[in-house]
Amino acid sequence: CVNSLTDYNVSPKQATVVPGVTLVSAAQLGLARAMVSPNVNTNIFELIVQYWAETTYFDESIYNIDSRPIPRNFWRLLFLGNGSSDPTVAPGVLLNLTQAKTVITADNTLDAAVKANQLACIEVLSVYAWTVLVDTYGNVPYTEALDFNKPQPKYDDAATIYTDLFARLNAAITSMKSGSAGLGSADLVYGGNMTSWIKFANSLKLRMAITTADANAAQAKTQAEQAAPNVFAANGDQANFVFQAAPPNANPLWENLVQSGRKDFVGTDFFINQLETLQDPRLPKYFQVAAAGMAPGTYIGGVYGTNNNASSFSQPGVALQDPTLPAVLESYSEVEFLLAEAAARGFSVGGTVTTHYNAAITASIQQWGGSAADAATYLAQPGVAYATAAGTTYKQKIGVQKWISEYIQPVQAWTDWRRLDSPTLTAPAGALSGIPVRLRYPTEESNLNGTNYAAAATAIGGDKVETKVFWDKF
Amino acid sequence: QDRTISGKVVDQATGQGLPGVTVIVKDKGTIGTSTNAEGVYALPVPAGTTTLVFSFVGYATQEAAVTSANTVNISLATDAKQLNEVVVTALGVERTRNSLAYSATQVTGTDITVARNPNAINGLSGKVAGLSIQQSNTLGGSSNVVIRGTKSITGNNQALFVVDGVPISNLNTNSAGQQSGQSGYDYGNAAADINPDDIASTTVLKGAAATALYGSRAANGVILITTKKGRKNGMGVTINSGVTLGRIDKSTFIKYQKQYGGGYGRYYGPTNPYFNDSPTGELVAPTSEDASYGAPFDPNLLVRQWYSYTPGDPNFGQATPWTAGANDPSTFFQTAASTLNTIVVDGGSDNGTFKLGYNNNIDRGVLPNSKITKNTLNFAGSLNLNPKLTLSTNINFTRVDGLGRYGTGYGSENIMTNFRQWWETNLDVSQLKDAYFRNNTNATWNFASPENGDLSAIYWNNPYFVRYQNYENDTRYRTFGNVMANYKVLKGLEIVGRLTVDSYDEFQEERSAVGSTQASYVPYYSRYNHTYREFNYDLFANFNKSLGTNFTLQGVVGTNLRRQYDNSLFATTNGGLVVPGLYSLANSANSINAPSEGVTQVGVDGFFASATLGFRDRIFLDLTSRVDRSTTLPVNSNTYYYPSAALGYVFSEDLHDAAPWLSYGKVRANYAEVGNDAPALSVFDTYRKPAVFGSTPLFALPTTKNNPDLKSERTRSFEAGVETAYLDNRLGLEATIYQQSTINQILPVSVSAATGYISRYVNSGEVRNRGLELSAFVVPVKTGDVNWRLSANWSRNENTVRSLYQGVDNIILASYQGGITSNATVNEAYGTLRGTNFVYLDGQRVVGANGYYQMTDANQEIGNPTPRWRGGITNTVSYKSISLNFLVDIKSGGSVFSLDRYYGLATGLQPETAGSNDLGNPSRTPVADGGGVILAGVQADGSANTVRVSNSNYGLYGYLRNPAAAFVYDASYVKLREVALTIGLPKSLLAKTPFLKGADFSIIGRNLWIIHKNLPDADPEDVASSGNIGQGYQGGAYPAVRTVGANLRLRF
Incomplete structure (x- = not known):
């Protein structure tokens, strides 16, 4: 007779109990991959901008986003990862962070300060992931999300979610103690260094403040001014996730540009012409010279939204082919641009628009291997110098340079472009829609969570790629 | 003591000996034999035997009294009760047709093997109402075998095969990705290991009432196979030897346009927009592309083509005329060749029988370097230890070696993806063949950038390189069989103890050679070791008792303990191979990731009882009950009961005088429930283990949430039917209606990913199947020499998803390339396809201001793969010892999405992409020069579309500018499935050959003609794999193969 009922029902090959920090490592990997991947199945923002x-x-x-389907895949990456049982497939973000929180909270053997630091790090990563979801889709399930007992979670108002995220992030910042250990070696971003985490948390807070500044100026001012003294101060501070040299943990850029042997992407003439006009020292890093075709040995961009002959145009740079190239979750350069914008908005963050603008560009050039002198030469050009750069508003001026500097941070580049509306992009002929300023909800949401989906679609003004998210006022 | 009674059985009408007549001792069903080719039998009978029973299909069963004489000769008459044959039912219990109150269709072994199909399963196609068999066109591919529709939303819906009491799973080891159209191989299903030549008869038990005794696994119906047994007296040898040859059916392969060559449009070099420029100023074909929207063919235009960069090619370094390839991909296929040889030695004496068989089957497919070898050794024996105790066994050993199974799905290993979706019409297959065989290297046509010296394969390999270097190979050793003891306790009571084993070890190796394109995956070697063991311990008592003169009681009480052990290990290299041609894990370019291990164990303890109460051999009441306890359910709810009841009335028994034209008539009705357990390991949560990150371990939650509160699921089935025969059995009609609902389904229901999971195990949902099955036969001619029999079956199954989960009205079963999904939608048939559709205005397709079709979102229902009905017509005409048999197999309705056309029309492969426009100009000419196309449709305001759009670059007819709905086709077909002409050696000749007892020669054909279909360029039946998902979806489809052959059978 059946006498081993439970033994038969428990896999002898899979863990039922794991250390909580291993789940955080997995979530960090999942987040880094989602942010940096140029895979057309998941992250197409290098193209959109x-x-x-x-x-x-x-x-x-x-803008054919349905045949892959990109909205579903990107949504899943952030919530729970790919459904594959393949051990080489990257895990998801929010579910594993939530589980890590549960496991670590329940761990009575952990020192209280260490536990608080670990939970705070988890909270910062969670807030980061939530902002990406809100920035991408608008209203999303939040208060009822990540609970399998609520198979049809309601959607929450995007602005309200942001307010809660500020509260969560502030609580996390308060509970972080730089003198105690954090996630230790399980921390694939900062190796457990809590001082760095405090800077990252504040830098994220600054990003969130400026992102929502057009929608809620008062909240943005308070949060930005609180955060400013503790943000990144050098390239060495920034939140980098360093990949491994060997698959499956290499940078997804390498997977798609090198390992696949494919030649799917070339620089756009729009971007390359801009870089060439400004004699940008980052151009040789960003792109390769065109192999052959019309003018060998020069940088030539292809035409966006139509066929381009790979060998006639400049392909993404050799620097992007390094499998260990870090995924930048937030850069020091971005923080300086945020401070520049804060200054332009009249927030008390110290410094001037110009000093921060210059620091931001300098940081970016140095990040790509340029020298301070290269940066100074670049900044000295009238087309670059803040005072004389093209544009009449700070958004236009900052927008162009921020766009140039966020080259391998496609998700943030898209967010900043939507908010700053600079540079001016135009949709190609024959496009299926206007330039996407959000992703549609996954098709499965309308199937599986229909009532809440319909309410959310109505609330945001229609589930279309042209519907602006709440902070995108202009 | 035993004595032997012998005699001869002849046909009353002709006086000729009748072979194959069953002779049994009355009331002792297990003591029996059958007549040999001359109609002669010899049967040892126990003392006290009073009566022998002679039965044979188509003849009236006769009883003969046993006196002191040792010879009993008898002549059988064809008779009214032809349908009252003995039918093998659940647990191997033989019952008369009269006593069956449920639908059971018996197909003889001869009918299955008539067309020499190496896969016995496929030999059933079109022969049984309600049985749907969908065959794959790949070599050794799996067949989807579903009886009366899909019942379980995500569980197994395959019929269970039971061979002499041994349950054989029809599951396959194909990955979920392979089944949903991603790159992979179809390794076939394990039920194909059954040797067709060993099958004596097959009974298809369709409804739950017929199968309730088998327990949960039989809820999908059972195909019960009885193998041949040794003869009781003497010895015999049968040799069966056949060879078949096959060629692709060109109506199921793509036809190419021959006007334009490789490229995606007019955007390459400055000299000529269709071509790149070499550093020396020659035009270079865009070899990195994989479409045929390139330059118009022009023999005067000289172009550096791929082979001009291939060292050793006669045209190396030369520019050559730009012309269509002389040999298109249809010439890539070779002639398939298959041999099937069987030898069976059997014999026996008073004390027992034996049978030893060996079968060798070698199948070479239409693709180069493909071969499946199957060797089967079979032993069956029985020994009468004493008059009460009989021991018997039946053991099969099979070894299947696969080499070069066809790649399936979307990827570089499936050449059909290349040929049907991404091809350049200037390519010549024979040149590719020469190029590969020159050095056995990947001399691809798809160089990344030859003009810049980059000769790596960008997306596609040389197709010959794929076949000869990137092949898979596999081996499966299998042992299945039983050991059984029958003990006759007393008259009418027998106890059977049986141990059955199904055990196999599989080893699969896959590889991609160094030098292959890395677009699908980097060069790799992977191995998969899988062992499966299943043991069933059966102990049951059969009893059979007369209760007075009018009543009989027959019953079974027993227990079945099932244990299944599944153990697998999959490992693959990481990041490439170091030494080319060395296929070992140690040859991995990077450290390999931990192999994935799978261990599942399932135990089910079942207890069952059944009773059949008969009244005057015309009314029968059948009651069964079974209780199962399964390890896959939570401990507190792991036990479940289920009953069945059936009632049948053979009304013709009471109408002999009133309606003499009625040969046979029976009505029957039954109700049954069957419980089912959960898939293994769906109760408790565990973590998954992603590859370690450097030295940092990672764990992650799986995306399916298990459920510790699962309960058993339940199928409720009702069935009623009538079986009739008229005019001395010249005409027959059988009809069955049924309804079957599976409720409380245990399914990983899809949930919003915002819950943190993609799916969650729950008890929820109901699927209902109801339908009508009709079968009929007519014997228009029946004389001594000429017989003509026509039989037909027809079935319609209406499948409806009645409910899902907590207000969810649709769940996605699978997602495919092309943005297509398979869905279970409330109030719709299972498996509907969703994707983008056209936008319609008053029935007209709406075109946008830019002249292209408007498209909806991807959540529109665009197809339903469930057919309206299926049917089969079998025609047999015989003249003396010559008979002609053919089978027409029909499926009506159902739809299929073609990824091949979705892409192939976009890349300009088919002739319709290169036609003329409304101005009479070539549509591929630029719009400014009078080309382009006005798409049929209306503008948003309802006015006729007048915008002429470009057809100069890729996309207009394919996926880029059309919704998925444009590539959904009707999947109906009418196929001439089997033809067989059999010529038996006349008896006059046989008489002159002392050793030869029989000889027949047959010429056979399979899939000779698709009489009707609506899917262009492909076989609507072809799918990537058996299973729930992937039905109604075709990508990289293989053409059908027309097979002809000859077979010789000799009996000594």
Whole structure:
């Protein structure tokens, strides 16, 4: 007779209990991959902001997002990862962070200060992931999310979610103690260094404040001014996730640009012309010279939204082919741009628009291997110098330079472009829609969570790629 | 003491000996034999035997009294009660047709093997109403075998095979990715290991009432296979030897346009927009592309083509005329060749029988370097230890070696993806063949950038390189069989103890050679070791008792303990191979990731009882009950009961005088419930283990949430039917209606990913199947020499998803390339396809201001793969010892999405992409020069579309500018499935050959003609794999193969 009922029902090959920090490591990997991947199945924002054009298959460049389906895949990456049981497939973010929180909270053997630090780090990563979701989709399930007992979670108002995220982030910052250990070696971003985490948390807070500044200026001012004294102060501070040299933990850029042997992307003429006009020292890092075709040995961009012959145009730079190239979750350069904008908005964050603008550009050039002198030469050009740069508003001036500097941070580049509306991008002929300023909700949400989906679609003004998220006022 | 009674059985009408007549001792069903080719039998009978029973299909069963004489000759008459044959039912219990109150269709072994199909399962296609068999066109591919529709939303819906009491799973080891159209191989299903030549008869038990005794696994119906047994007296040898040859059916392969060559449009070099420029100023074909929207063919245009960069090619370094490839991909296929040889030695004496068989089957497919070898050794024996105790066994050893199974799905290993979706029409297959065989290297046509010296394969390999270097190989050793003891306690009571084993070890190796394109995956070697063991311990008592003159009682009480052990290990290299051609894990370019291990164990203890109460051999009441306890359910709810009841009335028994034209008539009705347990390991949560990150371990939650509160699921089935025969059995009609609902389904229901999970195990949902099955036969001619029999079956199954989960009205079963999904939607049939559709205005397709079709979101229902009905017509005409048999297999309705056309029309492969426009100009000419196309449709305001759009670059007819709905086709077909002409050696000749007892020669054909279909360029039946998902979706489909052959059978 059956006498081993429970033994038979428990897999002898899978863990039922794991250390909580291992789940955080997994979530960090998942987040880093989602942010940096140029895979057309998940993250097409390098294309949307027109850094790159596609060569043969230009579906995504004309905003065909359904045949992959990109909205579902990106949504899943942040919530729970790919459904594959393949051990080489990256894990998801929010579910594993939530589980880590549960496991670590329940761990009575852990020193209280260490536990508080670990939970705070988890909270910062969670807030980061939530902002990406809100910035991408608008209203999303939040208060009822990540609870399998609520199979049809309601959607929450995006602005309200942001307010709660500020509260959560502030609580996390308060509870972080730089003198105690954090996640230790499980921390694949900062190696357990809590001083760095405090800076990252404040830098994220600054980003969130400026992102929502057009929607809620008062809240933005308070939060930005609180955060400013404790943000990144050098490139060495920034939140980098360093990949491994060997698959499956190499940078997804390497997977797609090198390992696949494919030649799917070339720089757009729009971007490359801009870099060339300004004699940008980052151009040789960003792109390779065109192999052959019309003018060998020069940088030539392809036309966005149509076929481009890979060998005639400049392909993404050799620097992007390094499998260990870090995914930048937030850069020091970005923080300086945020401070520049805060200053321009009249927030008391110290410094002037110009000093921060210059620091931001300098940081970016140095990040790409340029020298301080390279940066100074670049900044000295009238087309770059803040006072004389093209544009009449701080958004236009900052927008162009921020766009140039956020080259391999496609998600943030898209967010900043939507908010700053600079540079001016135009949709290609034959596009299936206007330039996406959000992603549609995954099709499965309308199937599985129909009532809440419909309410959310109505609340945001229609589930379309042209619907602006709440902070995108202009 | 035993004595032997012998005699001859002849046909009353002709006086000729009848072979194959069953002779049994009355009331002792297990003591029996059958007549040999001359109709002669010899049967040892126990003392006290009073009566022998002679039965044979198509003849009236006769009883003969046993006196002191040792010879009993008898002549059988064809008779009214032809349908009252003995039918093998659950647990191997033989019952008369009269006593069956449920639908059971028996197909003889001969009918299955008539067309020499190496896969016995496929030999059933079109022969049984309600049985749906969908065959794959790959070599050794799996067949989807579903009886009366899909019942379980995400669980197994395959019929259970039971061979002499041994349950054989029809599951396959194909990955979920392979089944949903991603790159992979179809390793076939394990039920294909059954040797077709060993099958004596097959009974298809369709409804739950027929199968309740088998327990949960039989809820999908059972295909019960009885193998041949040794003869009781003497010895015999049968040799069966056949060879078949096959060629692709070109109506199921793509036809190419031959006007334009490789490229995606007019955007390459400055000299000629269709071509790149070499450093020396020659035009270079865009070899990195994989479409045929390139330059119009022009023999005067000289172009550096791929082979001009291939060292050793006669045209190396030369520019050559730009012309269509002389040999298109249809010439890539070779002639398939298959041999099937069987030898069976059998014999026996008073004390027992034996049978020893060996079968060798070698199948070479239409793709180069493909071969499946199957060797089967079979032993069956029985020994009468004493008059009460009989021991018997039946053991099969099979070894299947696969080499070069066809790649399936979307990827570089499936050449059909290349040929049907991404091809350049200037390519010549014979040149590719020469190029590969020159050095056995990947001399691809798809160089990344030859003009810049980059000769790596960008997306596609040389197709011959794929076949000869990137092949898979596999081996499966299998042992299945039983050991059984029958003990006759007393008259009418027998106890059976049986141990059955199904045990196999599989080893699969896959590889991608160094030098292959890395677009699908980097070069790799992977191995998969899988062992499966299943043991069933059966102990049951059969009893059979007359209760007075009018009543009989027959019953079974017993227990079945099932244990299944599944153990697998999958390992693959990481990041490439170091030494080319060395396929070992140690040859990995990077450290390998931990292999994935799978261990599942399932135990089910079942207890069952059944009773059949008969009244005057015409009314029968059948009651069964079973209780199961399964390890896959939570401990507190792991036990479940289920009953069935059936009632049948053979009304013709009471109408002999009133309606003499009625040969046979029976009505029957039954109700049954069957419980089912959960898939293994769906109760408790565990973590998954992603590859370690450097030295940092990672754990993550899985995306399916398990459920510690699962309960058993339940199928409720009702069935009623009538079976009739008329005019001395010249005409027959059988009809069955049924309704079957599976409720409380245990399914990983999809949930919003915002819950943190993609799916969660719950008890929820109901699927209902109801339908009508009709079968009929007519014997228009029946004389001594000429017989003509026509039989047909028809079935319609209406499948409806009645409910899902907590207000969810649709769940996604699978997602495919192309943004297509398979869905279970409330109030719709299972498996509907969703994707983007056209936008319609008053029935007209709406075109946007830019002249292209408007498209909806991807959540529109665009197809339903469930057919309206299925049918089969079998025609047998015989003249003396010559018979002609053919089978027409029909499926009506159902839809299929073609990824091949979704892409192939976009890349300009088919002729319709290169036609003329409304102005009479070539549509591929730029719009400014009078080309382009006005798409049929209306503008948003309802006015006729007048915008002429470009057809100069790729996309207009394919996926880029059309919704998925444009590539959904009707999947109906009418196929001439089997033809067989069998010529038996006349008896006059046989008489002159002392050793030869029989000889027949047959010429056979399979899939010779698709009489009707609506899917262009492909076989609507072809799917990537058996299973729930992937049905109604075709990508990289293989053409059908027309097979002809000859077979010789000799009996000594």
